[in-house]
Amino acid sequence: MATATVTPPREAAERSVRRARQIGEVLLAVENISLRFGGVRALSNVSFDIRRGEIRAIIGPNGAGKSSMLNVINGFYQPQEGRIIWKGRALSRMRPYDAAKGGIARTFQNIALFKGMSTLDNIMTGRILKMRASFFEQALWIGRGKSEELRERAFVERILDFLEITHIRHVPVGKLPYGLQKRVELARALAMEPELLLLDEPMAGMNLEEKEDMCRFILDVNEEFGTTVALIEHDMSVVMDISDRVVVLDYGRLLADGTPEEVRNDPAVIEAYLGVSHG
């Protein structure tokens, strides 16, 4: 199993003190979610919550239902049972558009970028919900049609800068190496200025250096903008290092939920997950 250590122990301790102050009320809760595909039970009666400001990891063996869980949260899959409580409002189903509008952004396990568009245009799509220009303003490049483009371009430039990808702004994303594509996808999600950022295996397939960069970006986003993060990750050392709390799924069931320390010492988890080698 590859490891990527980002924080030395003393700093980590300091961080946990700071974090206790940062973490706030429940932002999102899933309650008794069950999701079936024909005979396959992808999720069975899963409940957990995500608090504002925290980094929440979702782990579990392959096929455990992790990606399905994210898909339920942002409205991509409709669970047969259960409900989602988003900022205190209970919903029996979330729609992708409402999720986006409400401040949930995500990245995908298999990169879902717009291949024919440049890095810049890909990230600019993340600003679409912030733009108001009318059709004619856009067609004639007047008024808000022009001013919004420039304003949002400046915003996107800051993200490019933050993620250190200014040099590829005009490159079509289809031509970028895998690691950079992952970064562009994160950039597009960040462009939405989300309250909740869902990351599906943001470090999968990366080399050590790329993983460390990605960890650093996730921590920076969380600390600087207070963005709540829920991430799926297979690399245990990363999970233990950056997350505040961990949910463990196994065969669609919730196996454990707690701090990295608690989860690591949970006998059920050790048996079902940590005992088996992954990655």
Place this chain on the structure above:
Amino acid sequence: MIYRETGQFRTSYAEDQAIFRLREDRIGIIVILAIAWVGIPLVADEYLLRAILIPFLILSVAAIGLNLLLGYCGQISLGTGAFMAVGAYAAYNLALRLPEIPLLIDFLLAGLIAAGIGIVFGLPSLRIKGLYLAVATLALQFFADWAFLRVHWFTNYTPSGSVTAPPLDIFGWLVDTPLEKYWLCLAFACATALFAKNLVRSRIGRSWMAIRDMDIAAEIIGIRPMHAKLSAFAVSSFIAGLAGVLWAFVHLGSWEPLAFSIDMSFRLLFMVIIGGMGSILGSFLGAAFITILPIFLNQVPAMVGIQLSTAMVSHLEFMIFGTLIVLFLIWEPHGLARLWQIGKEKMRLWPFPY
């Protein structure tokens, strides 16, 4: 180094987002516009204007319309001819039945009617894709062919079904010489190109491209597929409708329902594929290619002493189109426009092969 990007530092995002980012491109477009507006009118004879340039400009407009839908939004349509027909007959009937409306306003209203039909026939795109959508738009084509042939109200009960456009009176300017018609079409082509270019570099164009490239991811960042697809159908058919009006009123003068048959739809599809999907420039290149090729085939073999029959020329034409389309689809889906861009990049670096 004919094209130099180095040394041209863009100091603001406004400059970086301009339509023509490179100084060479800006100079290039000014030269082309000067030639189009002033140079050609000075030298072109009536044949060149009437048989080549006017149809080329109108077809470019129609190709831009189809390109927005197919090249930018990824929605295939075999019904562009039908949208042109809707535009042409709408303008004809408006001019006939409501003569108090100025003709130019009729044109725009006809475009809006075509846009409305476009939205209705775009509805299937919310459910179906690719081949199935192609068939659905083909149904529109056949429906339009039938309606304009059989519903005699549209053709004002003329016995032959052929109708004649009224004199082209644009707010008091009587457009009747080939040169004036050329200028009118050029104005429409420039306006359409600018309008389309602005759209594709704005939010709406990005939402089209997002739908084209990955509709699932588009939905997740808050793009509503229905808005994006139907707006692409609306804008595309508005432009196609306008092109239909020009084709009927300016190019043909009087026409039969056959003028906008499936043949027209396919020609436009060829233009977009050969010219370059997802490129405004490509729409012009494709239109130029398809307008010029038959003329080239008619004249060049004769010049070198080979006598080809008319039937042979039209067969050759289709064989060349067919081959090129297959080649482009396999190797260069971005068409002539992409080849031009590659050529430019080569020039940019030349003579240094780094």
